[in-house]
Structure formats: C-alpha cells, structure tokens
Amino acid sequence: MLLFATGGQLLSTDLRIFGPLYGNMEVKRLSTREITPEGFIAEHWTPGLPLVFTDAAHVWKAHGTFSPDWFREHFGDRTTVVDGRTYAMKEIMDLVEGKDTSRPVPYPIKYHIPAQLPELIDLITPINLGYAQPNWMESNWFARGNWGNALELFIGGPGGKFPYVHLDYYHLSAWVTQLYGNKEFTVWPRGQERYLYPDPNDPWRSVIPDIEHVDLKKFPLYERATPIKFVVGPGETLFIPFGIWHTAKSLEPTISVAFDLLNGRNFPDFVKDVWGFRRNGNKVKAAAITGYAVLAGSMCRIGDMMGVKRDSRRA
Ligand SMILES: O=C(O)CCC(=O)C(=O)O
Numbered sequence: 001m002l003l004f005a006t007g008g009q010l011l012s013t014d015l016r017i018f019g020p021l022y023g024n025m026e027v028k029r030l031s032t033r034e035i036t037p038e039g040f041i042a043e044h045w046t047p048g049l050p051l052v053f054t055d056a057a058h059v060w061k062a063h064g065t066f067s068p069d070w071f072r073e074h075f076g077d078r079t080t081v082v083d084g085r086t087y088a089m090k091e092i093m094d095l096v097e098g099k100d101t102s103r104p105v106p107y108p109i110k111y112h113i114p115a116q117l118p119e120l121i122d123l124i125t126p127i128n129l130g131y132a133q134p135n136w137m138e139s140n141w142f143a144r145g146n147w148g149n150a151l152e153l154f155i156g157g158p159g160g161k162f163p164y165v166h167l168d169y170y171h172l173s174a175w176v177t178q179l180y181g182n183k184e185f186t187v188w189p190r191g192q193e194r195y196l197y198p199d200p201n202d203p204w205r206s207v208i209p210d211i212e213h214v215d216l217k218k219f220p221l222y223e224r225a226t227p228i229k230f231v232v233g234p235g236e237t238l239f240i241p242f243g244i245w246h247t248a249k250s251l252e253p254t255i256s257v258a259f260d261l262l263n264g265r266n267f268p269d270f271v272k273d274v275w276g277f278r279r280n281g282n283k284v285k286a287a288a289i290t291g292y293a294v295l296a297g298s299m300c301r302i303g304d305m306m307g308v309k310r311d312s313r314r315a
C-alpha cells in the first residue's frame with residue numbers, strides 16, 4: 001500500500017483505508033469488452049472488489065458443453081467422495097436433477113479436476129481466462145505443495161447451500177465459473193468480520209449456522225451486516241478477492257469450475273498462513289514448508305519479471 005502525506009491528509013492507492021466505501025460495495029457485471037486485464041488489476045484486484053465477468057469464460061470449450069447429460073455420457077462411472085460416501089457421476093446427476101429422490105442431495109459435490117477429471121482441462125483452457133494472471137498456482141513450484149490450491153468441479157442441486165459463511169484459506173482469491181444453471185452468491189464488504197462471528201477455533205468460518213435465518217438474539221451484531229446477494233448464471237465468472245466473506249447457494253442443478261489465484265499481491269498473507277496453519281505442530285517441518293513457500297514465491301516473482309508464461313494444462 002502506498003501512502004502519501006499531503007497537507008496532513010492521507011491519500012492511498014489502496015481503497016481499503018476508506019472503509020465506508022465498502023459499506024456500499026456493489027458487485028459490477030462487466031463484459032470483456034468493458035474491462036481490460038490492466039483495468040481489472042487496477043479496479044478490482046488491487047482494491048479487492050468482487051466482479052462478475054459476463055463472458056470471460058466464453059473462450060472455454062466447456063461453455064455450452066457442460067450439462068448433466070454430457071457428464072452422464074462421458075464420465076457416468078467416475079466417482080467422488082462426499083461426506084464419506086462414494087457417488088458415481090450418473091448417481092450425482094440423478095440426485096441433482098431430482099430423478100432420484102430416495103436420499104438427500106449433498107452440497108457441495110466436488111471433483112478435483114487434475115486428479116479426478118483431467119480430461120476436462122482441455123475444455124477449460126486457458127484457466128486464467130486472460131485475467132487471473134499472473135497466477136503462481138499455475139507454476140510447478142506451487143503445484144507440488146498442498147496449499148489449499150484447487151481446481152475443482154462443483155455440482156449442486158436446487159437449494160444446495162455451502163455449509164457456512166467463510167473466507168478462503170491461505171488468502172487465496174477465488175474464481176468461480178458457472179457452466180450450467182444459476183447459483184446465488186452472498187458476499188459481505190470487508191470490515192464486517194465482527195458482525196459475522198468468526199469461529200475462535202477456525203477464524204475463517206462464521207459460527208452462524210444458517211445465514212438466511214439468523215437468530216439476532218444469539219448474533220445481535222449481525223443486524224449491522226450488509227450482505228450483497230446476486231446470481232451468477234451459465235457462462236459467467238465470479239471473482240472473489242481474498243479477505244471477502246462469502247457463501248453460495250445452488251438455485252437449480254448447477255455445474256461450476258472453481259480455481260484459486262495467488263501472486264505477488266496476496267503472497268505475503270499467503271506465507272503468513274502457511275506458517276500460521278502449521279506452527280502449532282512440528283516446528284521444524286513448519287519452518288521447512290514455509291521456507292519452501294518463500295523460495296517458490298521468489299522464483300515466481302522472478303518468473304513474472306522475465307515474462308514467463310505458465311502452462312495451465314499441467315495435471
Ligand atoms: O460455489 C460455491 O459453492 C462456493 C464455493 C466456495 O466458496 C469455496 O469452495 O470456497
């Protein structure tokens with residue numbers, strides 16, 4: 001953050017110091033015709049303001065291709081585990097489309113794309129959509145670690161709610177592209193943590209059990225929160241900057257692709273988390289992993305300076 005002192009006033013290149021602006025935060029929807037990658041960095045990534053791209057993912061072959069039937073046909077037997085139970089893709093699609101009503105529909109149902117559905121990678125290239133870059137998560141330096149780094153397929157049925165309001169771990173910024181069906185997102189402007197009651201044992205999650213029916217006797221400060229709700233539809237991409245509390249609800253059968261963004265801007269916070277999540281365990285191991293993260297980040301920073309192009313097709 002750059003601060004300039006001018007006649008006793010502080011000016012900032014980082015809008016975060018103007019807290020009240022966030023109280024009125026709106027989530028813009030923009031076409032790629034209306035915002036350049038440089039404009040995205042200046043107006044959304046740097047100040048940390050969410051954005052819905054209406055058409056950035058239209059470059060993906062997956063746009064207009066992914067549907068329950070397409071997954072039944074191509075990956076019907078591919079399994080994943082949700083809450084300790086194994087489901088095949090065709091069972092999942094029957095559940096989310098209401099063809100099987102014999103048991104509850106869990107949410108979220110996830111596949112880790114590089115490990116469980118690597119065939120999809122070609123259909124979601126370039127993963128960065130021309131905007132989520134540089135992304136150090138695409139470099140081999142970070143691909144090997146387990147940093148909360150994810151490239152995931154999310155599947156949901158009508159009314160499927162993400163189980164809690166949260167911040168993403170490791171200060172990663174999230175990109176969620178809807179490829180089928182509408183999903184409702186709720187975000188809270190920065191500075192409202194207090195109203196959301198972070199869990200003291202896991203301060204990345206709110207303890208409020210159902211954000212649609214908040215018990216104000218138990219959580220009185222929530223009355224001051226200003227949630228912003230909006231729907232992301234097929235072909236649209238939501239950018240959720242690090243530090244923005246959020247949650248989601250599938251309004252109908254939905255299929256989405258989510259990935260994380262890490263680069264020089266969120267890296268200092270990322271490193272603190274790499275240490276912070278491990279410091280209570282084996283200190284030597286925690287120090288080694290944190291040291292590795294610092295080295296990997298330095299290599300990526302040098303790579304950025306040299307204009308290295310990262311290959312998102314790596315599995
Ligand atoms: O699409 C969703 O359900 C939201 C996912 C999310 O926020 C997360 O995985 O961290």
Ligand SMILES: [Fe+2]
Pocket residue numbers: 166167168174246
């Ligand atoms: Fe999240």
